[in-house]
Amino acid sequence: MRTAYQYRLRPTPSQVVLMEQWLELLRKQYNYRLAERFNWWEQNRCDINACPLICHLPELRDRPDFYSQKRDLVNTKARFPEYQAIHSQVLQNCIERVHKAFDRWLKGDRNGKRAGRPRFKGAGRYRSFTFPQMKQDCLQGKFIHLPKIGAVKLIQHRPLPDGFVIKTATITRKADGWYVTLSLQDASVPELTPDSPTSENTIGIDMGLDSFLVTDTGESVPVPQYYRRAQKRLERLQRSLSRKQKGSNRRKKALRRVAKAHLKVANQRKDFHYKVAKKLVSKGKHIAYEALNTEGIARTRLAKSIYDAGWGQFLQILAVKAERAGLRAIAVDPSGTSQNCSQCGQKVPKTIRDRWHSCPHCGLELSRDHNAAINIKYRAVGHPVLKAQEMSFTGVTEKPALSRFSGAERFASA
Incomplete structure (x- = not known):
């Protein structure tokens, strides 16, 4: 079992200066190594649809990889002695x-999903460094011993859980410290194998903006809207920042105030x-939710409300919590979950403003989100409620299902 604990540090002024110097040197090293890879990629790539018949072929270079760039750190320390103060494993x-x-x-992650083009780190954008190996006795009372930095107050x-071994330590600079x-x-903790989802051991949740989520039992959680509550204060701090002269100490102080306000939210x-x-996890049941295209929905006029609710972050936290509890977080196809009746299965068209489900076929009356949560649960467990109408449910999917509709259309039809 792997977990992470975060603690606040109280470094001395000299330690703060040292760690900030490390971050700045690491930022420059990151940009230099990234530029090496971009230069190789530009010189060795060829557009298959725009290749001229006669062209000059430059001398091909060896592709810089992790091991070649790591070996070149010896030359970096020889040319720039300030890098010798940084721990070798941190570099x-x-x-x-x-x-x-x-x-x-270029290749994508293990699921085949490719990320965007990596960007160079600007001043202050490199905020953390990691020690890949830590001694088990690094924690001594109220201090933690960091190599080449010393004992830092913690x-x-x-307390750390019994039986767990410290693997890595990441030092992060945030707006407040x-x-x-x-x-x-802890390798001794066994991996829990969840059982198959059924109607008795599964709950369905419907994410929304009127309520943060609604369960299949009708229980709702209100949206706190932390960003909208702090919006007036953020606007005032941002106006104060815009009036400060660039490069001045007052602008730096105003920038820290804005960063702290956003960090609090x-x-x-x-x-x-x-x-x-x-x-949700304390109920001891599997949790089914819609595999919404949050990135597509966030491109609409609902962007501020979507980001304020933080659906993506919540679903990531929910998946981790469920896995540690031996449960499953099941993503289902979101198409038609709010349009179909959860009792008879007939389609009841609604617009995005219609918040009440009233079925003319079976007479079911309940909230739109409550009806959707029941349908989400049925799709996760393969409930046969729609067989009479010859409608097939999609099975349990571990990955978000793709849809031919855009984010706004899927959200409006859900």
Whole structure:
């Protein structure tokens, strides 16, 4: 079992200066190694539909990979002695980040999904560095010992779980200070194998904007709207920032105030997501949800409300919590979940403004979101309620189902 614990650090002024120097040097190294890969890609690629018959072929270079760039760190330390102050494994981790970012762009991840073109890190955009290996006695009282940095004061608000081994430590600079994230592992914890979803051991949830989610039993969770509540304060801080002269100390202070205000909203939203996910998982049942195209929906006029609700982050947290509890988070096809009646299966057309489901065929009367949550549950377990109408349900899918509709059309039809 793998988990992570995050603690706040209280470094001394000299340690803050040292860690900021590390981040700046690592940022430059990241950009240099990324530029090496882009140069190789530009010189060796060829557009198959635009290749001239007569052209000059440059001398082909060896492709820079993780191992060749890691070996070249010796030359970097010889030419730039300031890199000798950085721990060797931290520098190698910087090369690994470049390797992963570049490969996810060209090849894609293990699921075949390709990421966007990696960007160069601007000043202040490289915010963390990782120690891939940590000693088990690095935590000593209220301090954590970091190689080449020393003993840094730590606010250990909760103890480490028994039996877990510290694997890595990531130092992160946020708007309100420095944090350390310890990656822990315990191989003795067995992996739980979830049972098959049935009507008795599965609940369905429908994500929305009127309510954050509605379960198949009719229980609803209101949307907190943390960003909209803080919007007036953010606007005031942003206006104050726009009046400051670029490069001045007052502008830097105003920028930190804006960053802290946004960080508070993000922390409130994440805390809400963890509490809701824990409440759902504590019921001991599998959880079915719609595989919505949130990126497509966020391109519409609902973008601010979608990002304020944070559906994507919540579903990621829910999947992790369910897996650790031996449960499953099941994604189903969202098409027609709000249009079909959950009792008779007949289609009852609705617009996005119609928030009540009233079936003229069987007389079912209930909330639109409640009806959708029941349909989501039925699709996850393969419920035969629609067989009388010769309508087939889709089976349980672990990956979000693709649809030929755009995000806005799918959201309006759901």
